[in-house]
Amino acid sequence: xxxxxxxxxxxxxxxxxxxxxxxxxxxxxxxxxxxxxxxxxxxxxxxxxxxxxxxxxxxxxxxxxxxxxxxxxxxxxxxx
Amino acid sequence: xxxxxxxxxxxxxxxxxxxxxxxxxxxxxxxxxxxxxxxxxxxxxxxxxxxxxxxxxxxxxxxxxxxxxxxxxxxxxxxxxxxxxxxxxxxxxxxxxxxxxxxxxxxxxxxxxxxxxxxxxxxxxxxxxxxxxxxxxxxxxxxxxxxx
Numbered sequence: 001x002x003x004x005x006x007x008x009x010x011x012x013x014x015x016x017x018x019x020x021x022x023x024x025x026x027x028x029x030x031x032x033x034x035x036x037x038x039x040x041x042x043x044x045x046x047x048x049x050x051x052x053x054x055x056x057x058x059x060x061x062x063x064x065x066x067x068x069x070x071x072x073x074x075x076x077x078x079x080x
Numbered sequence: 081x082x083x084x085x086x087x088x089x090x091x092x093x094x095x096x097x098x099x100x101x102x103x104x105x106x107x108x109x110x111x112x113x114x115x116x117x118x119x120x121x122x123x124x125x126x127x128x129x130x131x132x133x134x135x136x137x138x139x140x141x142x143x144x145x146x147x148x149x150x151x152x153x154x155x156x157x158x159x160x161x162x163x164x165x166x167x168x169x170x171x172x173x174x175x176x177x178x179x180x181x182x183x184x185x186x187x188x189x190x191x192x193x194x195x196x197x198x199x200x201x202x203x204x205x206x207x208x209x210x211x212x213x214x215x216x217x218x219x220x221x222x223x224x225x226x227x228x
Contacts, residue, residue, distance in 0.1 A: 008210070010212075045145055074145075078213045
């Protein structure tokens with residue numbers, strides 16, 4: 001399955017602004033999260049406090065991801 | 081006599097901008113004949129953070145989602161307090177010291193509700209809208225803001 005990942009703020013500094021993943025055996029957000037952490041184990045603390053979003057909606061670890069989906073990694077907000 | 085029924089936010093209204101925020105326009109647009117209290121909050125760029133001198137800030141957003149989140153917050157406040165008008169605009173991009181980063185305006189028949197609703201909107205935006213602040217310091221370092 002091919003996915004496009006978009007990052008922001010502190011996550012962007014670790015992984016770059018966007019990247020594509022070609023994944024086998026990953027069908028949920030939780031599995032994707034594990035895969036991303038395995039790419040940069042030092043980012044585990046950061047990734048674990050992030051939320052994930054697809055099509056402007058927050059998703060949870062059990063949410064199924066579809067082929068070619070754009071997944072956004074959302075660090076804790078610091079606007080205002 | 082003006083209507084008291086809350087009005088939803090028009091579909092074409094935007095809540096995120098790359099341009100400087102026109103605070104006077106935001107205040108002007110909030111006037112309603114039946115509103116006796118208008119509260120205008122402006123969050124400005126501070127020149128220091130945790131003892132460090134701040135040179136400028138950069139805000140970034142997941143714009144499509146931030147638009148959706150802020151719209152929901154403003155519309156919820158309008159309904160919850162029966163506001164005659166409410167609006168918020170958040171800036172993204174590079175901002176210098178004292179620039180307006182976010183504005184929130186609320187208009188109600190009475191000040192108590194206008195104050196409460198205004199605080200509700202800014203508190204929720206700070207915690208829920210996917211917007212991030214990066215502080216650039218005088219010493220050449222920078223740091224992304226933590227949740228606050």
